Amino acid sequence: MHNETASDRELLYEEQYKRAQKEQSFMRKLLRNKLAAFGFFVMIVLVFTAIFAPWIATHPPHQMDVTRTLLGPGEMGHLLGTDSYGRDTFSRIIYGARISLIVGVAAVVFGAVFGSLLGVISGYFGGKIDAIIMRIMDGMMAFPFILLAIVLMTVFGQGLMNVIFAIGIANIPGFARVVRGQVLSVKEADYIDVTRSLGAKNTRIIFHHVLPNSIAPLIVYATMAVAGAIISEASLSFLGLGVQPPTASWGSMLQEGKDYLVLNPELATISGLAILITVLSINLFGDGLRDALDPKMKI
Amino acid sequence: MKGFLLRRVLQIVPTLLVVAIIVFLITRIMPGNPAAVLLGPQASVEDIEAYAQQLGLNDPIISQFFQYIINLITFDFGNSLTYNQPVITLLIERFPNTILLALSALVIAMVIGVPAGIIAAKRQNSFIDYLVTTFSLVGVSMPIFWLGLMLVLFFSVNLGWLPATGMGSFDDGLWAGLRHLILPSIALATIPAAEFARIIRSSMLEVVSQDYIKAARSKGVHEFFVICKHGLKNALTPLLTVIGLQFSNLLGGAVLTETIFSWPGMGLLIVDAIERRDYMVVQSTVLFIAIIYVVINLIVDILYKVVNPKVNLDTGGGK
Amino acid sequence: MGEELLRVEDLFVEFKTGSIVTKAINGVSFSLHQNETLGIVGESGSGKSVTASAAMRLIPNPPGRITSGSIVYKGQDISQLNESKMRKLRGNEMSMIFQDPTTSLNPVFTVGHQLMESIRIHKNLSKREAKQESLRMLELVGIPAAKQRLKMYPHEFSGGMRQRVMIAIALSCQPQLLIADEPTTALDVTVQAQILALMKDLQREFGMAIMMITHDLGVVWETCDSIIVMYAGQVMERGSVRQVYDKPLHPYTWGLLDSQIASDQNSQEVLPAIPGSPPDLSFDVQGCPFADRCPYVEEICRESKPARVAIEDGHEVACHFQTDTSELTRKEEANIGASATGS
Numbered sequence: 031m032h033n034e035t036a037s038d039r040e041l042l043y044e045e046q047y048k049r050a051q052k053e054q055s056f057m058r059k060l061l062r063n064k065l066a067a068f069g070f071f072v073m074i075v076l077v078f079t080a081i082f083a084p085w086i087a088t089h090p091p092h093q094m095d096v097t098r099t100l101l102g103p104g105e106m107g108h109l110l111g112t113d114s115y116g117r118d119t120f121s122r123i124i125y126g127a128r129i130s131l132i133v134g135v136a137a138v139v140f141g142a143v144f145g146s147l148l149g150v151i152s153g154y155f156g157g158k159i160d161a162i163i164m165r166i167m168d169g170m171m172a173f174p175f176i177l178l179a180i181v182l183m184t185v186f187g188q189g190l191m192n193v194i195f196a197i198g199i200a201n202i203p204g205f206a207r208v209v210r211g212q213v214l215s216v217k218e219a220d221y222i223d224v225t226r227s228l229g230a231k232n233t234r235i236i237f238h239h240v241l242p243n244s245i246a247p248l249i250v251y252a253t254m255a256v257a258g259a260i261i262s263e264a265s266l267s268f269l270g271l272g273v274q275p276p277t278a279s280w281g282s283m284l285q286e287g288k289d290y291l292v293l294n295p296e297l298a299t300i301s302g303l304a305i306l307i308t309v310l311s312i313n314l315f316g317d318g319l320r321d322a323l324d325p326k327m328k329i
Numbered sequence: 330m331k332g333f334l335l336r337r338v339l340q341i342v343p344t345l346l347v348v349a350i351i352v353f354l355i356t357r358i359m360p361g362n363p364a365a366v367l368l369g370p371q372a373s374v375e376d377i378e379a380y381a382q383q384l385g386l387n388d389p390i391i392s393q394f395f396q397y398i399i400n401l402i403t404f405d406f407g408n409s410l411t412y413n414q415p416v417i418t419l420l421i422e423r424f425p426n427t428i429l430l431a432l433s434a435l436v437i438a439m440v441i442g443v444p445a446g447i448i449a450a451k452r453q454n455s456f457i458d459y460l461v462t463t464f465s466l467v468g469v470s471m472p473i474f475w476l477g478l479m480l481v482l483f484f485s486v487n488l489g490w491l492p493a494t495g496m497g498s499f500d501d502g503l504w505a506g507l508r509h510l511i512l513p514s515i516a517l518a519t520i521p522a523a524e525f526a527r528i529i530r531s532s533m534l535e536v537v538s539q540d541y542i543k544a545a546r547s548k549g550v551h552e553f554f555v556i557c558k559h560g561l562k563n564a565l566t567p568l569l570t571v572i573g574l575q576f577s578n579l580l581g582g583a584v585l586t587e588t589i590f591s592w593p594g595m596g597l598l599i600v601d602a603i604e605r606r607d608y609m610v611v612q613s614t615v616l617f618i619a620i621i622y623v624v625i626n627l628i629v630d631i632l633y634k635v636v637n638p639k640v641n642l643d644t645g646g647g648k
Numbered sequence: 649m650g651e652e653l654l655r656v657e658d659l660f661v662e663f664k665t666g667s668i669v670t671k672a673i674n675g676v677s678f679s680l681h682q683n684e685t686l687g688i689v690g691e692s693g694s695g696k697s698v699t700a701s702a703a704m705r706l707i708p709n710p711p712g713r714i715t716s717g718s719i720v721y722k723g724q725d726i727s728q729l730n731e732s733k734m735r736k737l738r739g740n741e742m743s744m745i746f747q748d749p750t751t752s753l754n755p756v757f758t759v760g761h762q763l764m765e766s767i768r769i770h771k772n773l774s775k776r777e778a779k780q781e782s783l784r785m786l787e788l789v790g791i792p793a794a795k796q797r798l799k800m801y802p803h804e805f806s807g808g809m810r811q812r813v814m815i816a817i818a819l820s821c822q823p824q825l826l827i828a829d830e831p832t833t834a835l836d837v838t839v840q841a842q843i844l845a846l847m848k849d850l851q852r853e854f855g856m857a858i859m860m861i862t863h864d865l866g867v868v869w870e871t872c873d874s875i876i877v878m879y880a881g882q883v884m885e886r887g888s889v890r891q892v893y894d895k896p897l898h899p900y901t902w903g904l905l906d907s908q909i910a911s912d913q914n915s916q917e918v919l920p921a922i923p924g925s926p927p928d929l930s931f932d933v934q935g936c937p938f939a940d941r942c943p944y945v946e947e948i949c950r951e952s953k954p955a956r957v958a959i960e961d962g963h964e965v966a967c968h969f970q971t972d973t974s975e976l977t978r979k980e981e982a983n984i985g986a987s988a989t990g991s
């Protein structure tokens with residue numbers, strides 16, 4: 031080893047300081063988490079698949095062909111075989127990504143908007159309003175998520191929009207709780223007092239101070255909620271309460287696959303794998319996001 | 330303690346009331362005539378009118394609501410048209426089966442999840458830690474109805490080891506009962522097991538760096554007891570909270586699991602009723618499950634207090 | 649002073665987190681005799697707690713590891729002793745109390761349970777006898793209504809009372825060596841004095857040796873027989889309390905003394921201490937670890953590590969300018985300080 035001089039040492043310290051700085055940068059932290067990067071990659075692929083489904087799919091998703099039912103993978107030009115109506119499994123999986131993503135995102139946006147609104151009102155005003163809103167949220171939370179969605183679907187009836195509403199409504203209490211908790215903790219911070227004493231209006235305080243500070247946990251929660259919503263849509267469709275046939279949804283494909291488990295196990299296997307991979311990658315990304323934003327976040 | 334119990338029991342009353350109101354409102358906001366929806370598309374106009382009268386749908390909404398609450402308090406959940414039975418009879422018949430399934434799944438989840446979490450925490454950043462972390466990430470993302478199908482495909486269809494559907498009776502021997510229970514409870518246990526492993530891992534990591542753990546070691550306590558007695562008892566508090574929450578998943582998941590395995594519980598009842606369009610049964614069963622869930626959380630809260638002496642008696646919560 | 653009880657020689661401890669290796673202890677040596685109280689002082693992060701843990705072989709592994717050196721207890725090297733033999737020593741022959749009594753007692757077990765646990769592990773007593781013994785210990789450390797207190801949980805005790813309980817647990821098997829890691833730091837000033845007095849009383853009664861870790865030199869002057877001054881995982885100065893009090897030799901010791909005086913005068917707990925901060929132990933330190941903060945630093949300080957030199961009998965120091973040939977004294981402070989900034 032060579033003799034270390036003072037300037038060498040300074041260089042070393044400088045390097046260490048820079049290293050620490052870099053590691054603190056958000057994107058790096060997120061990417062360093064390889065699993066999160068993997069999740070992000072899969073999510074991007076899924077989004078592209080959904081958008082460009084007509085170009086990727088090899089067959090029209092609803093095209094039936096009684097001469098080509100229950101084919102195995104690769105048979106007669108069907109990449110992943112066909113179902114009992116002779117529809118191309120691969121193409122239906124590709125189109126199914128659309129339903130999953132649309133429902134996942136739309137239902138969560140619905141739940142996030144109304145849930146956040148209730149959460150902000152509850153947390154910000156407190157008192158009786160808070161008590162009433164939170165009691166209602168507690169009541170909704172007493173239903174297992176999927177059961178609340180099921181009950182709502184029995185009322186709304188099948189259909190894409192109704193699935194979005196049902197899952198969206200079931201998502202409201204979760205968002206209300208998260209946002210309310212954030213508002214309460216932000217409200218305690220001193221600068222809110224300062225702003226108020228400067229005469230800012232309630233709405234101004236909410237939009238300029240409370241909400242921006244709640245964004246990080248909200249994003250993390252929403253990411254995880256999308257994963258949950260996708261599972262829920264699949265569950266509803268699996269139970270025959272989801273999107274209307276013949277729309278291709280991974281859940282309804284799984285339901286069909288269930289009846290042909292012996293003759294055509296690919297159908298159930300592949301549609302379920304599609305759900306698992308999608309949900310897993312979103313959860314991985316959400317996990318990484320939380321670690322990058324704030325490892326101590328309690329969600 | 331007595332005061333605490335009473336207070337906690339009284340606290341669930343408003344929640345239960347809200348639960349009842351939600352289901353009541355949902356049944357009344359049905360588009361069209363609820364009687365028509367409940368009777369299904371084949372019903373005649375006279376039938377619908379008579380049924381509406383019978384349900385009290387022509388009364389003012391407030392008196393309808395009070396009637397509804399009174400019915401609930403007297404355990405009158407209405408009558409099923411397709412089963413030709415009071416719903417409560419169906420529920421009482423199915424309830425033990427679902428609880429058996431849910432509790433078996435809970436036990437499996439604990440037996441797998443808790444030790445996995447402990448080992449992962451004890452060997453942080455080791456290969457086994459990564460393995461546990463990966464499995465738990467996959468576990469929480471698992472569509473359990475699919476996992477159930479895959480288990481059937483593998484263990485019933487391919488290997489022929491275990492039955493794919495139905496429920497056995499323990500009266501015919503332990504194995505007769507168990508063999509039907511194994512696959513559905515494994516499927517249902519997946520998500521809670523993964524959650525437990527995660528929560529135990531992270532709370533154990535926090536606990537093992539505490540001074541009292543070092544203090545226990547400095548007294549000469551065997552490492553096994555340091556972890557499984559001094560550590561675990563402290564890590565149990567977050568676990569209990571999660572168990573309460575997981576019961577929601579267990580009861581919700583039971584609906585899907587029972588469908589796959591034709592397990593004659595409340596979940597299968599719901600799914601059958603959906604197929605028969607017997608929405609009275611669907612709604613009442615969901616209401617019943619929500620009530621069970623509230624009661625279970627009450628029990629968990631009380632246990633929480635027993636495990637953790639520091640929980641404040643006055644507020645009843647340590648959160 | 650009695651026979652030698654514990655001798656630590658050339659101890660090295662490392663912590664490995666990810667790819668970073670922190671060399672927490674770098675060649676620490678000291679010895680402790682029966683009935684003696686040894687003070688270990690140093691700023692926080694200087695390795696006092698790690699040294700104490702090492703003595704009981706309680707370095708958490710991973711991430712920590714004793715890389716070399718020996719720990720000789722009653723003539724036996726325990727640095728390689730197996731776990732089950734170590735367990736027989738811990739709590740029985742040597743025990744430990746910690747800085748914060750709120751966190752060192754397990755919140756979910758009663759005080760009685762935690763007391764009896766130690767007794768039942770090491771002594772062949774029935775449950776009833778163990779209970780009797782616990783009661784006696786609680787009374788001994790001055791806890792009133794001890795019988796009722798046995799059934800209580802730690803959170804029902806005040807800070808001072810908790811530390812008394814910790815002492816009762818630590819002493820329940822009459823150990824030969826008590827390691828006290830900042831036992832009074834978290835306590836009120838009045839309670840501090842009571843706890844120190846209690847420890848001294850019990851030392852007289854049981855005849856044990858105490859390793860008193862503290863960053864409060866006042867505690868050392870009051871309670872200790874000898875002292876080691878630690879910095880960056882190394883011993884900078886060691887000697888009897890008399891020697892170090894009368895004639896502190898290391899510039900780091902002077903710094904500690906100055907901050908001690910300053911904090912006494914302000915009476916508030918602000919420690920202006922020594923400007924700068926300790927070196928990052930994940931880098932190899934070539935010369936004297938204190939060089940960067942030393943007002944008397946010279947070229948040689950950064951180039952080679954000073955050897956430990958005995959200035960008088962039992963009084964050792966590791967500083968290039970504290971040898972019998974060239975002695976740095978505090979009177980020259982201004983003088984040398986000026987020349988140091990000039991170069």
Ligand SMILES: Nc1ncnc2c1ncn2[C@@H]1O[C@H](COP(=O)(O)OP(=O)(O)O)[C@@H](O)[C@H]1O
Nearest residue numbers: 663670672691692693694695696697698699711
């Ligand atoms: N569990 C640990 N993991 C990693 N590093 C540790 C651990 N414990 C101690 N260290 C390192 O050892 C050094 C000395 O710590 P310690 O002995 O606790 O100092 P103190 O003199 O304040 O008691 C610290 O600077 C820290 O870097």
Ligand SMILES: [Mg+2]
Nearest residue numbers: 693696697829
């Ligand atoms: Mg320390």
